[in-house]
Every structure is written in C-alpha cells, then in structure tokens.
Amino acid sequence: MHNPTHETDQPDDVTEELNRVKWENKKLNDMLTIVCTNYNDLIQRQTGDGLFNSRKRKSDEIENFGNVIGKNSFVHRCCDDYWSPDRPKEFKSNVSRVHVRIDPSDTSLVVKDGYQWRKYGQKVTRDNPSPRAYYKCSLAPTCPVKKKVQRSADDPSLLVATYEGQHNHLPSRPDISVALPPGVARANSSPGSTPIACSVSAASLDHMTDPIICSKIQSAIEITENSAIQQFLVEKMASSLTRNHSFTAALAAAITGRILDDVSEDNDDSESNSRVFSV
DNA sequence: CGATTTTGACCAGCGC
DNA sequence: GCGCTGGTCAAAATCG
Numbered sequence: 001m002h003n004p005t006h007e008t009d010q011p012d013d014v015t016e017e018l019n020r021v022k023w024e025n026k027k028l029n030d031m032l033t034i035v036c037t038n039y040n041d042l043i044q045r046q047t048g049d050g051l052f053n054s055r056k057r058k059s060d061e062i063e064n065f066g067n068v069i070g071k072n073s074f075v076h077r078c079c080d081d082y083w084s085p086d087r088p089k090e091f092k093s094n095v096s097r098v099h100v101r102i103d104p105s106d107t108s109l110v111v112k113d114g115y116q117w118r119k120y121g122q123k124v125t126r127d128n129p130s131p132r133a134y135y136k137c138s139l140a141p142t143c144p145v146k147k148k149v150q151r152s153a154d155d156p157s158l159l160v161a162t163y164e165g166q167h168n169h170l171p172s173r174p175d176i177s178v179a180l181p182p183g184v185a186r187a188n189s190s191p192g193s194t195p196i197a198c199s200v201s202a203a204s205l206d207h208m209t210d211p212i213i214c215s216k217i218q219s220a221i222e223i224t225e226n227s228a229i230q231q232f233l234v235e236k237m238a239s240s241l242t243r244n245h246s247f248t249a250a251l252a253a254a255i256t257g258r259i260l261d262d263v264s265e266d267n268d269d270s271e272s273n274s275r276v277f278s279v
Numbered sequence: 280c281g282a283t284t285t286t287g288a289c290c291a292g293c294g295c
Numbered sequence: 296g297c298g299c300t301g302g303t304c305a306a307a308a309t310c311g
Contacts, residue, residue, distance in 0.1 A: 119284055121303060134302070138283085148302095 097162050104157040109133040109149040111161040117147065128153040140169040 100111050109122075109131070118138035124131050130151035137143040145165040152158035 118282085120305095122285075123301065123303095126300065132301090 095162060095164055097160060099152070100159040100161065102157060102159050109151075109159065111147070111149055111159055113161075115139055115145070115167065125150070130156070137165075137167060140167075143168055 098111065098113075115137055116139040117135035119133055119135050121134040122131050123134070128150060130153070132148055132150035135147045135149065137145040137147075143165075145163065145167050147164065148162045150160050152160050
C-alpha cells in the first residue's frame with residue numbers, strides 16, 4: 001500500500017504519508033472488524049441453527065473452516081472422502097482432516113491443537129479395528145466444533161483427526177495458533193507423538209494435496225505481524241463467503257456505499273482511496 | 280470437588 | 296419393516 005517512492009520525499013511529506021497510511025490502516029481495521037462480525041453471524045446462522053439438533057448423520061453437513069497444520073501433520077483437501085469411501089459426497093465440503101504421526105505403541109487418541117477438548121464418546125467402527133474418539137470443544141460453552149480422532153487403518157502410526165465446525169473463540173494456547181485466526185486449529189503433539197514445532201517443514205507441506213491450502217498455510221506460518229494475520233483472515237473468509245451469492249451481493253453493496261462515503265468525506269484525497277480498495 | 284474420561288445404552292439414518 | 300451402523304447421551308469412575 002505504501003508507495004516506496006515517498007521515502008525520498010521531504011520530511012514533512014514523509015510524516016504526512018505516514019499519517020495517511022495510519023489512517024488507511026485504521027479504516028481497514030474498522031472494515032475488518034465489521035466484516036468479521038457479519039461473517040461470524042452468517043456462519044452461525046448457516047451452521048448453528050439445527051446443526052446438532054439431529055444426533056445422526058446429518059452432522060456430515062457441518063461446514064468447517066478450520067485447517068490444522070503442524071510438523072508431522074498435514075491437511076487433506078476439505079472435500080475428500082472423509083472416513084468411509086461409501087459415504088455420500090454432496091455435504092462433505094469444508095470438513096478438514098489432519099494426519100498426525102505418532103508412536104505406534106501410543107494408544108492415546110490425543111491430537112493437541114491449541115484448543116481444549118472434552119471426550120464424549122468412543123466407538124469401534126466397521127471399517128477400522130481401532131476405536132474412534134469423539135471430542136467437543138470445551139473451551140467455550142457455545143463452541144460448536146467437534147473432532148473425531150482415529151488411527152489410520154493402513155498406518156497405525158498415523159492419527160487421523162477430523163474437525164467439524166468453526167471455533168467462535170480464540171485457542172487456549174495462543175502461542176500455538178499465533179498465526180492462525182479463530183476457526184483454524186493447529187495440530188500439536190500428543191504425549192507420545194513427535195513434538196510439533198510452530199513452523200512447518202517443506203516435507204510436511206509436500207503431503208498436502210491442495211496447493212491453494214498449502215500456499216495459504218505456508219503464508220500463514222510466516223505471518224508475524226497483525227496486518228499479515230488480517231490478510232490471512234480476510235482470505236479465509238473470502239474463500240468461503242464468495243460461494244454465498246447473497247452475501248457477496250450484500251458485501252458489494254456495503255463496500256460501494258462505504259467508498260462513496262469516503263469519497264464524499266475525503267474529497268481532497270481520492271488517490272489514497274483508490275489505493276486502498278484496489279487491492 | 281469440579282472437570283474429564285469411560286462405557287453401555289439409546290437414537291436415527293440408510294440400505295436392503 | 297428390519298437390521299446394521301455411526302453418533303450421542305448420561306451415569307459411573309477416575310483424575311488433579
């Protein structure tokens with residue numbers, strides 16, 4: 001956003017430019033706050049009402065925006081074949097799976113990801129001799145996120161965690177999820193598993209099948225500043241919201257109105273406005 | 280003593 | 296309609 005050619009300007013111009021950039025950042029923060037609020041409302045409306053009313057397989061329809069990432073773990077594409085190959089595919093979108101390498105002798109079904117989970121059930125399924133554990137997020141009473149953890153039938157040293165829903169709160173260990181917004185969990189190590197660092201190795205990223213998610217996650221890992229976190233958050237929300245035509249129409253109308261307001265308020269500085277919204 | 284885990288029972292979707 | 300199956304409940308047990 002900041003034009004590098006201004007660095008050679010007079011000190012007064014530099015100060016003015018800095019003030020202008022600060023003002024633009026403040027505007028972006030305000031807009032981001034509004035978008036976040038509306039986004040959470042929309043997601044809650046889409047996933048909250050009746051989401052867990054049924055105790056049965058309609059829970060497959062739950063949307064998920066959380067991708068978990070860490071050393072020795074990797075994300076499958078959101079629309080893969082979930083647990084069973086013969087499951088219907090039409091409502092599996094945005095349910096993410098995470099594979100975590102553990103010690104084969106470790107029998108615990110624990111995948112630490114910065115959130116606090118309460119186990120509410122365990123089941124032996126037909127297609128896998130190892131039990132499947134069911135967890136609910138216990139960090140916030142209203143958090144709808146659930147996860148299922150089961151050993152891979154093919155590779156006992158691999159834990160497969162499936163996340164359903166979106167966190168409506170921050171993780172209990174912000175140090176783990178420093179670069180990821182709420183709703184994006186990060187896999188950490190279980191007691192018997194290989195410790196997972198906060199960086200992602202190239203080898204682990206190679207396991208990812210979706211280059212878009214891979215690149216986004218890699219960029220997220222490199223984020224250390226607030227502006228970068230906001231950018232990642234916007235990308236995440238945009239990728240899910242652009243599928244909703246009514247939302248995009250409403251958003252376009254809102255932004256258009258906002259731009260018009262800005263133009264009328266800052267009539268002397270139309271160049272800066274175009275710079276902000278041309279991203 | 281509160282939080283969490285375990286585990287058997289129950290419920291509901293799905294295929295036949 | 297019936298049986299199989301996955302998901303959830305809830306009481307008891309365990310843990311810190």
